[in-house]
Amino acid sequence: MMQNQSKVSRWRLNVIVFVILLPLLLDVQLVRLFTPEYIQMMAKGWRWLGLPAVILMIALYATSFILILWKGRVRLAILVAFINCILVLFSPFLFLADSDTVPRGLVIHENTPGIDVFCNDVYLGKTPLEISEEEFHRNVKPWGSPPRQKMMFGGEFITENTRQYRSGLTDAELRRTYIPHDYFGNRRYSEQSRFYGDVSAFKSLYWWRFERNGCAAVAAIRHGAIRGRLDGSLVYPQWWHPSLEYPAIRQYLAHLLHNLKRSNYQPSLEWSIHVAKASGLLFPHLYEVGERDSRVMKALEMAIQTGFGINEEMSMDAWEAVLDEVISRSKRYHSFHTQSPESMAMDFIIQHNPKLIETHFLEMLSRTVDPWRVFSSGLNRSLTYGDTAEFLPLEYAVLKSQPPTLFKRLVYESGRGERFLSMVGNYSRPEALRLVQHYLDKGIDNRPSTYFGIHAQSQEKALGFATYLQNSALELELRRFVLQQAQLDSRVTDYHLREFIEARLAYHLTGDDAISLAEWIAGALPLGENEKLRFLIRIDSDRTYRYAEDILRSHPRYKVIVVEDLIQRPNQSLDRLLIDIYQAESAGVKFGEIVPITAPRKNVNVSRELIRAMVLCDTPHMRAFLEGIWNASDRNKIDLLEAIKVEVPRHFPHLHDWVTLISEIEDADTRLAAIPALDQIDTLESSDVLASWTRSADMAVKDEAEWAFAKYHERSHKAEALLAGGVKPDDLLVGQQAYVWDGENYVLEETTSRGE
Amino acid sequence: MSIEIIKIDVRKVLPYYTPSLLLIVGFVLFWKKPLATGDLIFNLILNLIAYLQGMVIAWRLFNDSGGTAAFIFSRPLSRKRLFLTRWCCGISFQFLTILAVFAVISTGLRSWIQMLMDSPYLPMVKWYELSILGSFALYSILGYQVVMFLRLRASIVNVRPPSWRDNLKTVLVIVLCLQFLPGILGNFHPLYYRLAYSALVIILGTLGSLHCYQRTEI
Numbered sequence: 001m002m003q004n005q006s007k008v009s010r011w012r013l014n015v016i017v018f019v020i021l022l023p024l025l026l027d028v029q030l031v032r033l034f035t036p037e038y039i040q041m042m043a044k045g046w047r048w049l050g051l052p053a054v055i056l057m058i059a060l061y062a063t064s065f066i067l068i069l070w071k072g073r074v075r076l077a078i079l080v081a082f083i084n085c086i087l088v089l090f091s092p093f094l095f096l097a098d099s100d101t102v103p104r105g106l107v108i109h110e111n112t113p114g115i116d117v118f119c120n121d122v123y124l125g126k127t128p129l130e131i132s133e134e135e136f137h138r139n140v141k142p143w144g145s146p147p148r149q150k151m152m153f154g155g156e157f158i159t160e161n162t163r164q165y166r167s168g169l170t171d172a173e174l175r176r177t178y179i180p181h182d183y184f185g186n187r188r189y190s191e192q193s194r195f196y197g198d199v200s201a202f203k204s205l206y207w208w209r210f211e212r213n214g215c216a217a218v219a220a221i222r223h224g225a226i227r228g229r230l231d232g233s234l235v236y237p238q239w240w241h242p243s244l245e246y247p248a249i250r251q252y253l254a255h256l257l258h259n260l261k262r263s264n265y266q267p268s269l270e271w272s273i274h275v276a277k278a279s280g281l282l283f284p285h286l287y288e289v290g291e292r293d294s295r296v297m298k299a300l301e302m303a304i305q306t307g308f309g310i311n312e313e314m315s316m317d318a319w320e321a322v323l324d325e326v327i328s329r330s331k332r333y334h335s336f337h338t339q340s341p342e343s344m345a346m347d348f349i350i351q352h353n354p355k356l357i358e359t360h361f362l363e364m365l366s367r368t369v370d371p372w373r374v375f376s377s378g379l380n381r382s383l384t385y386g387d388t389a390e391f392l393p394l395e396y397a398v399l400k401s402q403p404p405t406l407f408k409r410l411v412y413e414s415g416r417g418e419r420f421l422s423m424v425g426n427y428s429r430p431e432a433l434r435l436v437q438h439y440l441d442k443g444i445d446n447r448p449s450t451y452f453g454i455h456a457q458s459q460e461k462a463l464g465f466a467t468y469l470q471n472s473a474l475e476l477e478l479r480r481f482v483l484q485q486a487q488l489d490s491r492v493t494d495y496h497l498r499e500f501i502e503a504r505l506a507y508h509l510t511g512d513d514a515i516s517l518a519e520w521i522a523g524a525l526p527l528g529e530n531e532k533l534r535f536l537i538r539i540d541s542d543r544t545y546r547y548a549e550d551i552l553r554s555h556p557r558y559k560v561i562v563v564e565d566l567i568q569r570p571n572q573s574l575d576r577l578l579i580d581i582y583q584a585e586s587a588g589v590k591f592g593e594i595v596p597i598t599a600p601r602k603n604v605n606v607s608r609e610l611i612r613a614m615v616l617c618d619t620p621h622m623r624a625f626l627e628g629i630w631n632a633s634d635r636n637k638i639d640l641l642e643a644i645k646v647e648v649p650r651h652f653p654h655l656h657d658w659v660t661l662i663s664e665i666e667d668a669d670t671r672l673a674a675i676p677a678l679d680q681i682d683t684l685e686s687s688d689v690l691a692s693w694t695r696s697a698d699m700a701v702k703d704e705a706e707w708a709f710a711k712y713h714e715r716s717h718k719a720e721a722l723l724a725g726g727v728k729p730d731d732l733l734v735g736q737q738a739y740v741w742d743g744e745n746y747v748l749e750e751t752t753s754r755g756e
Numbered sequence: 757m758s759i760e761i762i763k764i765d766v767r768k769v770l771p772y773y774t775p776s777l778l779l780i781v782g783f784v785l786f787w788k789k790p791l792a793t794g795d796l797i798f799n800l801i802l803n804l805i806a807y808l809q810g811m812v813i814a815w816r817l818f819n820d821s822g823g824t825a826a827f828i829f830s831r832p833l834s835r836k837r838l839f840l841t842r843w844c845c846g847i848s849f850q851f852l853t854i855l856a857v858f859a860v861i862s863t864g865l866r867s868w869i870q871m872l873m874d875s876p877y878l879p880m881v882k883w884y885e886l887s888i889l890g891s892f893a894l895y896s897i898l899g900y901q902v903v904m905f906l907r908l909r910a911s912i913v914n915v916r917p918p919s920w921r922d923n924l925k926t927v928l929v930i931v932l933c934l935q936f937l938p939g940i941l942g943n944f945h946p947l948y949y950r951l952a953y954s955a956l957v958i959i960l961g962t963l964g965s966l967h968c969y970q971r972t973e974i
Binding site for chain 1: 789794795875876877880881884885901902905906956957960961963964968
């Protein structure tokens, strides 16, 4: 009886020991073993390595339980469980040691998510797409020969006119609708080479196609990919970033803008719904136009509001629903971009319901200890990817709105690392400035670099922090820090300095900030003159003009750089410089030399590029000067019209103002040159001028005007059909020809049929 | 009657408790970054110190030499009363530590010292730093409960009384396992997991310890 009682007592005590050791025995790592993620991992080809390991782990845990519960051997049980925990913790690394045994997967990821992916015409899903080798082969059957290419373009900028196959281009330069990518075929090619790049792409059995909102994409053949990790999974797949382009996008955009202009920039409900639906494709392009034309930006905002169901009189619950939608999209896409429909929706929340941001941010902080295992580059075009991307919209909102009530909490959290510190550093409060200064002075661990590379790591972090922090009150301090690091450490290279400048230029600084940055680049930055000039051309400040003028005096050959860059990015502060270059060129003298007063205003020596750059520079001074050129001769008018015709499709709204001057043209030849420009300007005013010219006495002008006027109306009809869904964006492309494989090369489809 | 036992316990614990209290207060005063459980390194050190202090208190309280044990068990008090008196004594020591940490933070002493040390975080984050007290208390009581239970269990399971080496080995294994894995990785465990575990250990550890204490042979 006594013996039984003692046994019962011991058993109870063993149960308590068991409970105490529960964290060790049932560590979270063990729980992971039974999560779908682990099961997926085994299904993806790990089973031969994974299964024995799993059995061993379970056996060891069972041994621990038995040792404690039945035998009361606490120390031995602890030892067994401890070994097991170590095994569970480090098992992924052990399994991954041999790359040949790693189950292979592919992640297809573009900067903007939501692209439809097809392989051999089998739909696989939307980007970011992760697919394992097994899943891929189960769904996709190989093709025997390269497919018919619906579209094929040259390597340069894709335009409507680039229709013909250009035989001089290499495979890498050509863009195709179907892209060969036989990533999983590495093993087949392994006898020839370990690298797929050495094998002809046309031997590929798998051809990929991408579409977005009904718009077919083209891409070049690219080899190689980087190793990455998706969604915390233990599978390490290769990443493929196909760098897609959409041939129809220019026409698509032109038709949407045409419709918008016809409605006097008051978007119809159809327009808003259409843009909202296709916002993944259209947003970056419309946003770019909107940065130059506030009316387009307003229309885009209305479309995004329609898409998210945002209006002025929304309830708290409705705002919550919008925020939830943004967060769920970020989670789904594993990313959040600062110039996206989602960021614009966040801007509306910040504007109308800032309290919501605060409460959700605090809730998120309490929910997770390590919310951001993702990359970010601050407020400017953050390219992010990671398994906790759902928190990025809130980070963006806090960075942008800087809620005063969150400041102290953020300071408290900033002890954890740079992520929170960068949020604090956005505030313009003396405490924030002090914190950042403290970090920059003491944040770099100066232990010897051999010590696990700690110095290099902390330096890289600090440089990244300084690069992406946007706070004008701290700017001088940040510049001092970056220069100091560049002087002290050879590892801080020109690359870091360029990154630092690029981040600042992307913020479109104005006023004193722009002047200060220009002064710093011109005076302190240890880069070459050429590079400094290119950076300065992007800053609208008087210092840019003085620097560029000095450089051009000593190095006239840099004139080409200035003009080319100004075509890409017009800069109003350089209007005088362009005029000086024009005057020097038209007078046939070098830049900086005195132009004779009697020099005739001819443009015989003036490059078309220079006129393009001048046409894009919208300042009163430049307008007056160009009007002078316009009035000087008909030849000048034709040159200016050529430049306008080329630049209007890039949507510079000030070019629409040329319609008034164009309407005053009397000469028939000049009118003929003006008609394509009016066609491109594509406004109600330009169509009125075209309508008036259809009554011209000159038959050539009459015919051309009638053609352009008819085209205007055709565009209106197509735009309406596009919004109604009757026309697809790809249908807007004119004269596209397909290419077929003739056994050796791709040839025009017509050629083949004639041969047959 | 209880007061004599308390006096003995205080005398036994104080020489070990005082340095550990000073260590904790010093750590809290001079840690340069904000005191946050989200800071992995700080959390690790804090949990370890709290855990060790709990263990030291329990080890000193429930490890009586022959003479002391004879004196204590000869008092006209029930085993249950004896156990609860000593258990409360241990809990009070831990409460005292928490009180000291609270005072150091809330009176502004830490802020003042940190400001002298040119820390940019304080006094802004002063009140947020009190959030460490919960985690500190949790780990302190865990260490206390675990060692108390294992020590008392050993006294009835083992025929011979545990030697100094046995005690040290047990302590090391427990520290290694409980602190190294769940302690270090404590940040990655969900809060409810940690709370549920702590509640289980406190309830079962106390009941089990009482069970053992009532059956301990002198």
